[in-house]
Amino acid sequence: MNKLDLFNKKQLKKDIPEIRSGYTIQVHQKIKEKDKQRIQIFEGLVIACKHGKGINATITVRKISQGVGVERIFPIHASFIEKIEVIKKHKVRRAKLYYIRDKSAKQSRLKEIIGKPTKKEPVLKKKEIEQKTEIKKVPM
Secondary structure: HHHHHHHHHHHHOOOOOOOOOOOEEEEEEEEOOOOEEEEEEEEEEEEEEEOOOOOOOOOEEEEEEEEEEEEEEOOOOOOOOEEEEEEEEEEOOOOOOHHHHOOOOOOOEEEOOOOOOOOOOOOOOOOHHHHHOOOOOOOO
């Protein structure tokens, strides 16, 4: 490995969650104003992920602010990105959701993914759920 590859490898962030198009995320960004520093949160829908997972990886996040669509492109591994949080996951069929730009809020509704059961947690039948949540009567 040459020096450039070693330097880029050191700059990669390790605490980045899985980000895909269709996820609603919050990006915490450091902002410097004169001698003060603060964190600003940008929450929106990921409409594109580009350039893989390397040092050049970027995400395009879109939100509606006061009736106007705002898009920002964030480099994932930039030093001014404090953290990225996944808020919701939506089921989408495309990698790039550019068609959302032309849709109104009502037209662009996406189906939210609800947590799927893991192998450790078996899927319970209706009778089993009723048995587990049986209400105990307390004498008064």
